Amino acid sequence: MLPDAAGHASPHGDRAHHPALAHHFDNLAQQSEAATLGMWVFLVTEVLFFGGLFVTYAVYRRLYPAAFAAGSHELDVTLGSINTIVLITSSLTMALGVHAAQMGERKLLMAFLAVTLILGAAFLGIKSVEYYHKFVEHHVPGPAFQFEKEHIRHAQIFFSLYFIMTGVHALHMVIGLGIMLVMFWLAWRGAITPEYYSPIEVSGLYWHFVDIVWIFLFPLLYLLGRHG
Amino acid sequence: MPPRHYLNNGYGISSWLLTRDHKRIALLYLASITLFFFVGGAFAVLIRLELATPAGDLVSDETYNKLFTLHGVMMVFFFLIPSIPATLGNFLVPIMIGAKDLAFPKLNLASWYIYVLGGVFTLYALVAGGVDTGWTFYTPFSTVSSTTNVIPTALGVFITGFSSILTGLNFIVTTHRMRAPGMTWFRMPLFMWSMYATSLIMVLGTPVIAITILLVAVERLFHFGFFDPRLGGDPVLFQHLFWFYSHPAVYIMVLPSMGVVSELVAAFCRKQVFGYSFVAFASLGIAVLGFLVWGHHMFVAGQSVYAALVFSILSFLVAIPSAIKVFNWTATMYRGSISWQTPMLYAIGFIGLFTIGGLTGLFLAAVGLDVHVTDTYFIIAHFHYIMVGGTLMGYLGGLHYWWPKISGRLYPEFLAKLSAGIIFLGFNLTFFPQFLLGYLGMPRRYHAYPPEFQVLNVLSSAGASILGVGYLLPMLYLMWSLRYGRISGANPWGAVGLEWTIASPPPTENFSETPIVTWDAYDYRKPVAGHVA
Numbered sequence: 120m121l122p123d124a125a126g127h128a129s130p131h132g133d134r135a136h137h138p139a140l141a142h143h144f145d146n147l148a149q150q151s152e153a154a155t156l157g158m159w160v161f162l163v164t165e166v167l168f169f170g171g172l173f174v175t176y177a178v179y180r181r182l183y184p185a186a187f188a189a190g191s192h193e194l195d196v197t198l199g200s201i202n203t204i205v206l207i208t209s210s211l212t213m214a215l216g217v218h219a220a221q222m223g224e225r226k227l228l229m230a231f232l233a234v235t236l237i238l239g240a241a242f243l244g245i246k247s248v249e250y251y252h253k254f255v256e257h258h259v260p261g262p263a264f265q266f267e268k269e270h271i272r273h274a275q276i277f278f279s280l281y282f283i284m285t286g287v288h289a290l291h292m293v294i295g296l297g298i299m300l301v302m303f304w305l306a307w308r309g310a311i312t313p314e315y316y317s318p319i320e321v322s323g324l325y326w327h328f329v330d331i332v333w334i335f336l337f338p339l340l341y342l343l344g345r346h347g
Numbered sequence: 348m349p350p351r352h353y354l355n356n357g358y359g360i361s362s363w364l365l366t367r368d369h370k371r372i373a374l375l376y377l378a379s380i381t382l383f384f385f386v387g388g389a390f391a392v393l394i395r396l397e398l399a400t401p402a403g404d405l406v407s408d409e410t411y412n413k414l415f416t417l418h419g420v421m422m423v424f425f426f427l428i429p430s431i432p433a434t435l436g437n438f439l440v441p442i443m444i445g446a447k448d449l450a451f452p453k454l455n456l457a458s459w460y461i462y463v464l465g466g467v468f469t470l471y472a473l474v475a476g477g478v479d480t481g482w483t484f485y486t487p488f489s490t491v492s493s494t495t496n497v498i499p500t501a502l503g504v505f506i507t508g509f510s511s512i513l514t515g516l517n518f519i520v521t522t523h524r525m526r527a528p529g530m531t532w533f534r535m536p537l538f539m540w541s542m543y544a545t546s547l548i549m550v551l552g553t554p555v556i557a558i559t560i561l562l563v564a565v566e567r568l569f570h571f572g573f574f575d576p577r578l579g580g581d582p583v584l585f586q587h588l589f590w591f592y593s594h595p596a597v598y599i600m601v602l603p604s605m606g607v608v609s610e611l612v613a614a615f616c617r618k619q620v621f622g623y624s625f626v627a628f629a630s631l632g633i634a635v636l637g638f639l640v641w642g643h644h645m646f647v648a649g650q651s652v653y654a655a656l657v658f659s660i661l662s663f664l665v666a667i668p669s670a671i672k673v674f675n676w677t678a679t680m681y682r683g684s685i686s687w688q689t690p691m692l693y694a695i696g697f698i699g700l701f702t703i704g705g706l707t708g709l710f711l712a713a714v715g716l717d718v719h720v721t722d723t724y725f726i727i728a729h730f731h732y733i734m735v736g737g738t739l740m741g742y743l744g745g746l747h748y749w750w751p752k753i754s755g756r757l758y759p760e761f762l763a764k765l766s767a768g769i770i771f772l773g774f775n776l777t778f779f780p781q782f783l784l785g786y787l788g789m790p791r792r793y794h795a796y797p798p799e800f801q802v803l804n805v806l807s808s809a810g811a812s813i814l815g816v817g818y819l820l821p822m823l824y825l826m827w828s829l830r831y832g833r834i835s836g837a838n839p840w841g842a843v844g845l846e847w848t849i850a851s852p853p854p855t856e857n858f859s860e861t862p863i864v865t866w867d868a869y870d871y872r873k874p875v876a877g878h879v880a
Contacts, residue, residue, distance in 0.1 A: 143447035143525075145861070153450040153524040160516045160550055168554035171588055175562070175573060178584055261570040272578045279571035283562065 139315045151317040158321040162328050165291075169332055172284050176339060179276050186273030188344030189266075190281070193258060195249055199341040202245050203333065209238035210330045217323045220316035225306060228319070232303045235326070239296050246289055253278070281340055288336060291329045298322045348755050348834055352852040367452035368855055373437035374753070375459050380426050380434065381822065383466065386473075387421030388818065390414045395777075395811040398804045403795035411794035412479035413495065419482030424504050425466055427738055428596060431603035432514055432549075433462070435745045436542050438753060440518055442846045442853065443536050445527025445862040450520040458513040465507025472496040472503065481792065483593070486574040486585045490566045501564045508557045511599075515549030518542050527845075529864035536844055536868045537613075537626050541606025544630035548595045548602075548637060556592035559585065583649055590641035598637040600734055601701070602630055604741025605672055608694045611744050612676045614842040615691035616683025619869040622675045629668035636665045646717045655714050662712035669705050673698060688840075689763040693744025696771045700736025704729060707782065722792070725785025731778045743770070743821060750825060751839045755852040756832030762824050770817035776810025843870055 137147055144150040180187045216231030257265035259282070260275040267274075302322050305311055311319055353370045356362075363371060393414050397405040406414065437455065441448050449455050472478050478500045480489040489497050522543050526535075562573045563585070572578035574585045613620045620626055642650055642658030650658075676698055685691065707729040711717045720726060750758055780803040785791075789800050796804070838847040845862060846853075866873075 141452075142856075143441075143449075143452065149524060153520050156523055157451060157454075157516060157520045160519050164512050164516070164550050164554045167551055168558050171555045171558035171562075174588070175584065178581065179579075182581075183579060260572055272572075275572045275578050276580060279566075279573055283565060283571070283573075287558075287561075 137315060139310065147315050147317075151315070151320075154317045154321050155324070158324045162324065165328060169284075169287070172280070172287065173335070173339075176280050176284070179273075179280065180339075180343075183270075183273040183276065186270040187277050189270045190274045190277030191341060191343035191345075193253075193256070194281070194341045195252065196341050196345075198245055198249050199337055202242050203337050205238050205242050205245070206330050206333050209235045209242070210327050212238065213323050213326045217316070217319055220306075220311050220319040221313060223313040225309065225311070228306045228311060229303060232299055232306060236296060236299045236303065239292055239299065243289060243292055243296075246285065250282075253282075284336055284340065288329065288332055291332070295322075295326055295329050298325065348852070349850040349854065351854055352755065352850060353855045354755070354852050356855045365456070367448070367456055369437050369441055369449050369452065369455060370753075370853065370855075372455050372459055373434050376429060376433040376437060376462070379459075379463060379466065380429055383421050383425035384818075386470075387418050387426055388815065390418035390421070391811065392815065394418060395808040397794050398796070399808045401796050401798045401801050401804075406794065408794050409479065410477075412481075412792070413477035415792060416478050416481050417473055420469060420478070420500060420504065422734075423482055423596070424507055425462075425469065427600045427734055428511055429462060429514075430600070430738060430742050431607065431745060432518070432542060432545055432599075433459075433510075435607065435742075435749060436518065436545075436603060437514070439538065439749065439846060440521055440542055441525065442849070442857050443539055443844065444522065444525060444530050445845050445858060445864060446521065446525035447856050447858065449517045450525055451517050454513050455517055458510040458517070461513070462507050462510035465503045465505070465510065467503075468499050468506060469503030472499040475499065483589060484560065484563055485589075486563060486566070486582045487576060489563055490574060497567055498564050501560045501567075505557050505560045505564070508553045508560075511549045512553045512557075515546035515553070518546040519550065522546075527858075527862050527864055533624065533627070534864055534867050536606075537609035537620060537623065537630075538603075538606035540627040541602045541609070541630045544634040545599050545602045545606075547631075547634050548599050551638070552592040552595040552599070555588060556596075559588040559592070583645070586645050586648055587641070587650075590644045591638070594641040594644060595634075595637040597730070597733060598633055600738045601741075602633060604697060604738045604745075605630065607741040607745035607748075608676060608697050609672075610844070611690045611694035611748055612679050612683075613869040613871075614748070614840055614844075615686050615688060615694070616680050617871045618679050618683040619867070619871065620675065621678035621681075622671070623868065625671050626675050629671045632668035633665060636661065636668065640665060640712075643712055643717070646714050647721050659712055659714050663709065666705065666709055669701075673702055673705075689758075689760060689767055690744045690748035692764060692767040692771075693740050693747065696767065697737060697740040697744065700732050700740060700771075700774065704732030704736055707732065720785050722790055723785035724781040724789045724791055727791050728778045728781035728785060731781070736774055736778070740770075743767075746821075746825070748840070749846070750828070751835030752846055752851050752853070754829055754832070755835060756828050757835045757839060758821075758828045758832060759824050762820060766817050766820035766824075769813060769820070773810050773813030773815075773817050777807050777814050778810070780804070780806045780810075844868070 139150075140147055141150060144153070212231045212234045216228050216235060219227040219231055253259060257263055258278050260279045264271070264275050264278070299322070302319055305318060353368055356368075363375065366372060366375075393406065394411070397403070397411060397414075403411070437449070475496050478493070478495045478497055480493050480495070480497055484497070484501065489501075522535075522539060565571050566573050566575065572580050574580045574582050576582060609620050609626060640658055640662040642654055643662045646655050676694075707725070711720070711726070711729060747758060747763060750756075784800055784803050784807075787800070789796055835851050837849065837851050839851075840847070845864070848862070849857060
């Protein structure tokens with residue numbers, strides 16, 4: 120059986136009056152476990168959400184490999200690679216932030232959260248530069264789309280997928296930045312303690328997930344047809 | 348009535364609109380889904396009025412397209428899917444496992460607001476002139492051809508999906524982490540198992556329809572190409588993605604109802620449910636198999652013959668867990684001490700109608716027969732037997748059974764039995780003729796039809812008006828009972844289960860101290876505590 124029943128052992132134990140304890144939980148351990156499980160379930164939902172996009176991508180890449188390779192060649196690998204490094208680094212600082220929260224190092228936690236925030240914002244900045252280039256080059260699908268004659272129809276499908284996949288990912292980044300701001304505020308207020316750092320841990324899970332999505336997006340969109 | 352309970356714990360508007368009490372949120376949902384039920388029902392009335400005569404004389408064909416679209420959208424996304432989980436589930440899930448609330452009360456309230464926001468978008472689409480794509484939003488009609496309000500409707504469905512996801516998430520975490528000491532998985536009432544299975548589908552399926560509908564909206568709005576054949580896009584891919592959610596969604600609708608029926612059958616037969624663990628695992632089995640059968644909606648849509656064969660076989664498999672449930676309920680009733688109160692009438696109605704709906708589902712899983720009746724009234728009759736005969740019967744049965752717990756008062760038994768009878772009769776008169784119509788070849792989604800179909804259509808329309816009366820009655824007498832009903836006491840049915848051990852209506856915190864569970868579900872061998880009737 121799952122270890123959850125243990126959470127009920129002391130309904131009004133010593134830590135029952137911790138300010139973060141919600142009224143319907145017996146203790147902080149139960150509350151943290153619930154929050155973590157909740158985030159994992161949410162991430163499963165997210166996998167299915169992005170899954171719909173990945174399936175669509177797979178179907179069309181199988182149908183139109185040449186157009187996808189041609190479309191991929193128009194993407195800026197340098198900026199994409201820089202963004203990959205930026206995002207992986209932000210995942211590292213996030214993980215270090217969770218560790219700092221566990222250790223009760225409030226200043227260190229705030230520093231790591233701030234760096235994570237800045238890296239996330241940098242990612243979005245670089246992404247908007249890329250979007251701007253695509254706009255100038257008429258690579259946004261629709262009536263104004265321009266591309267070599269051979270692939271002009273199928274390349275629109277590639278760029279439609281490029282924009283929706285990176286766009287939905289960017290939206291998750293924006294939400295992530297909002298969460299990081301709230302976490303920074305919580306840390307600044309001193310609400311994060313070694314006893315109760317669940318918000319940081321759960322936010323970290325989300326941040327890493329968004330990072331992992333990019334790890335799949337980058338090769339699928341930027342690196343097609345560049346091998347061999 | 349107890350002096351302090353969740354209903355009199357604060358009176359102002361904000362005590363409701365800002366509440367985090369799962370019981371009050373359940374009532375917020377109850378009010379809003381009832382509204383959508385009657386809006387969706389009004390469209391059904393217009394449809395049946397139009398079909399009373401063969402000529403398309405009451406509304407134009409464009410208007411008719413909008414009527415059945417809005418009927419479908421309102422009923423599927425804003426009534427059937429949230430119906431039992433968001434009302435009875437919200438009210439009962441924490442209580443049945445001995446918890447004070449759901450794991451995330453704020454998220455629970457947020458999910459109601461998200462539902463309302465989605466509803467506002469859809470109602471906007473309605474007043475702005477309606478939408479005519481059918482509730483299925485098939486491309487390229489929805490992305491290119493339709494000139495109606497596809498985007499607000501799509502956004503409404505997209506938004507309300509997140510309310511469903513968050514409810515499912517809340518139930519899953521609550522079931523894992525909030526059970527009282529001694530409440531092991533196999534001591535949980537079967538309603539909890541069906542809620543858990545439903546939540547799995549909500550969490551796994553809903554995000555796929557969300558992204559699919561988003562793609563439709565983006566394609567329509569910005570002329571992107573995801574499903575556009577002019578760019579080499581594949582409309583059949585849309586259908587795959589759509590049914591990947593929308594077939595399991597049928598189980599989001601019917602699994603909760605099955606959970607209710609298990610509770611009703613046990614309580615009104617005074618017996619443990621026969622084969623408890625089989626019924627519990629059948630819920631999970633339906634949830635899992637439900638994800639593997641979506642292709643049976645696409646036998647004529649141009650998927651490969653081999654895919655059709657596999658989907659056909661897998662669809663037959665769903666009959667196994669469904670039949671396990673039906674047989675086990677029947678076996679529970681065998682030599683049970685059955686009392687024929689209103690909820691039990693609904694439970695029996697469910698078993699009968701669900702069996703007809705399920706068996707005709709097997710017809711439709713057979714590729715050859717399905718090709719013959721695709722897009723005919725046979726399909727309409729089949730899924731109304733599942734969704735209305737199944738889900739709605741279970742919902743009403745559950746609402747009557749737990750009404751004394753929710754309101755602290757009894758509904759008028761005679762009127763309730765009468766309307767259960769009216770609903771059963773009206774339902775069969777409405778939908779049974781549609782099986783015949785479909786088999787004879789009457790297509791769905793047309794506002795005019797050849798004169799030889801008129802007799803059966805008039806029967807169906809007559810049944811619908813009886814059904815309408817049957818639905819209005821409970822709404823009226825349940826509201827009446829809120830003020831004038833007899834005080835019910837904690838356990839009017841003499842049922843077991845944690846919800847019957849606390850006062851009616853329950854106090855805000857449900858349990859003054861966390862209960863310690865030492866017994867199995869439906870243990871009717873011991874004398875029942877708190878039973879005064």
